[in-house]
Amino acid sequence: MSNISLIIEERPRNIGNFMVGRLLPFKDKRMVGPFIFIDHMGPAQMKPGQNMDIPPHPHIGLSTLTYLFEGNIVHKDSLGTEVEIKPGQVNWMTAGKGIAHSERTPAYLRQAEKSLHGLQIWVALPKHLEEIEPTFHHSDTADLPTWDQDGIAYTLIAGSIMGKTSPVPVYSPLYFLQLKNTSRQTVKIGAELYGEAGLYILDGSIESEGEIFQPKELLVAKNNQLCEFTMNENTTIYFFGGEPFPEERFIYWNFVASDYQRIEQAKQQWLDQKFAPVPGETDFVPLPGESDHLKHRT
Template sequence: MSNINLIIEERPRNIGNFMVGRLLPFQGKRMVGPFIFIDHMGPAVLGPGQNMDIPPHPHIGLSTLTYLFEGNIKHKDSLGTDIEIKPGQVNWMTAGKGIVHSERTPDNLRQSNKTLHGLQIWVALPKDLEEMAPTFYHANEEDLPKWETDGVSYTLVAGTIAGKTSPVPVYSKLYYLELKSPARQSIKLGEHLYGEVGLYILEGSIESEGTTFGPKELLVAKESQLCEFTMNPGTTIYFFGGEPFPEERFIYWNFVSTDHDRIEQAKARWQAQEFGQVPGETEFVPLPAENVNLKAHK
């Protein structure tokens, strides 16, 4: 496929008591537009007593986006938010200068069989908003723009594209778009895409110029205006991207910033437990002892 600049396959990562497929950051491509981190969770089948339990942990300099295909997650944060996210809904948490949150299996499901499957995404904040006050936004499935063209179903999870805008309050020019096709269908979206663009295949496959690409692959385009391909029956894909920032970003653990000093300050604040607390929770994830620094390209 002449317009593919890079193919990234999911890499398994252990995030405590849960395995995920890591897509970004990648050694050859740290960011796609403002998107700096993408994990594919599951699908994981969990039995009674097997649960997601990620204790309170901090973030700075980014917005997190949680979008589930199956299962439920209880989100609690230091703003006092206490909400259950369900399939098709969007949790959008903006850390800004600092926030703490936990993610757990809801109480009513902890002794049941359940499946957990979804995407967890980090979107870097513009440099002038890295120190903004933290905020939280939750969108129900019916709040998101949905439309159908030539039998293909579209859902705009976040951002703006094709004259549609999601209610999720993003802070830069971006898009996160879902496409589902029950039949073989040609797709031409180039005129609507902008900036850098990634295409993630969740299920099914796509074809371009005689090459077939399958599940758990992230394709990064050379040129957004040249995005043309064929979706095979039963395929679900996600476009995400947007305008890249002029400055590079640095990642240490859950901290994202244009400034190394700000990350060092966040590390010290977390070790001193000065970020604030999630109401009703006393445990927390300690700062990693090992060096987990990653530098993000522009």
């Protein structure tokens, strides 16, 4: 991609009993458009009895987006939702003023060999919508806009771009777009991008101005309009971004807000177990100590 302003490589993080590659936030780039958090999960091969188990934990001020390449996760939340997400589907949970949820391996797979691979993403809410009622939306693979253009297969996972709109109910101008190819192709997409743009390489490689960029790299553009590059054969990439917010954002643990006092309130709410419970769940993730976890401004 021409005029790259920043290259972010995945950094390993432990999220309980599971390792991920952290992409955002990054010390030199806290957000790309409204996207404030991106984890690359796996690919992980899990033996019988080895499972993903993330007990109930809270969120405020954001929407979560889960998109799987392999594996299955059961999502349960304090709205009473219970949904199994499979590869190619989208889970979109909007926390708003507060929600709790758990993520676990389905019961029928817990004693089987299995794989898990996907993306966990947080999108910050506009300031005037940070305290909306929580909601949950699930989109099947067939619901997402797909099309072929110049030898590339496109899937629009969320947002609007290239004259298409995903059914995922986003709250600000954004896009999360998958591109896949089988043969070497040149991509000229700059005129379609708006706001800030990032490009994540999942498989294969891309070339720009004589340089080759590999998987597990996130590239941030200086100027979207100059975005032109070559996808080598059998490459999968993701464009994401959109209009940035005028206000700064704070992030602490699972909380995002434009006012840090709101995060302090949410911390106390979780300590006092004042978030609505997740039906059928008895345990929960405790609030991390101040010295143990992420606390910064964006």
